[in-house]
Amino acid sequence: MKDVDIDAFVKKEDITVEYFFEKAKEKFNIKLLTNALGMERKIIEQNLHRPGLALAGFVDLFSYKRVQICGNTEYKYLSQLSHEQRINSLEKLFKFELPCIILTDSNKPTSEMIELAEKFGIPVFGTDYPTTKLTYLVSDFLDDQFAPTYSIHGSFVDVYGVGMLFTGSSGIGKSEVALDLVERGHRLVADDVVILTKKGERILMGSGTNLVKHFMEIRGIGILDIRSMFGVRAIRYQKRLEIIIELEHWNKEHEYTRTGLENKTVKVGDVEIPYVRLPILPGKNITVVSEVLALNYLLKHYGFDAAKVLKKNLATKLKDQSSHIDRVIDDFEHDFE
């Protein structure tokens, strides 16, 4: 498998305020305080902004394109102004093309604020969440909305808690391996179309699409629904991508891993993912090999690397010049079973 450049990932350009409100109203307990005006305005970035300085009149470098969060500071500042001063101050803010404003901590908007917001067509929301908590939650939500995504062809399974993506050419048996793993008690995340979402710098989350969910095609049978067939224990919606396994027909030109001392990786959107190339051979049970790969990954994660341990044992033995090949047990103690 070739590295996947981050440029191949796609990102949402914008979301509308209406979409944001629809998704966020229950999550963050947000209510619309103005008429439903300006709901078609666009949010184009995940960062938020506190408009304190803009209200005070300093609008150089004002990040007006961001969602504006009015906390207690902004609210206190506005309430100590006279009616005219307040209109003046708010107009400075509203003449920018803001996507929307959120009032935190159950602060009630002043009448001037509602009037001006409706005049300029900028939606104002209110929430009882404190500013810090709301900022954290909204940033996280928007970060998710604007996260780069990439669709990849393969089967994605949670094997003993390790997110394994099976890739390889059409018809090589990715779905069959996934089905086999499900039968052995592992959980299917997605088959065929896997959407990878980059979270932070080092994490790729994989999930299916909302239409297909846990449907799967097995050649010769047709379309199956894993959830209906194996129950809810056999599926999950999301999993971090931890190993990519590429299935291929045995190719004598290719070198396959023997010791496992060198860890091969493939870069997917700048994230290094451990990568294994598995040849399909008669007598090779890919499902069992995959389970063992997952267990070995876990062992390494918890600090035991079999290849390194054997390498060390060999080095110790080599230093001890007089040593020769010994049985693991030197006395059978009359146990001839």
Added chain:
Amino acid sequence: MIEKKVKIINDAGLHTRPAATIVKLAAKFNSDFFIIRDGLSINGKSIIGVMTLAAEKGSELLLQFDGSDEEEAMETIVDYFERGFDEM
């Protein structure tokens, strides 16, 4: 690699029957075949993939072919799209 934009012209859109036909047509060729919608690229040789597109009437898709018989593959598949999946 060659590519072409196509539009869905039949009323029912790209539903199960044409999706199955597309993957069967594509499977006859050695070339890789991808369909791209809204930046999402799916393998055109997989039925689940093609159904994932949920391409309704009027939607535009980008077809990508890559391989030794790409010209022939493109001709066959684009023709099927242009015939409105034989539902016109």
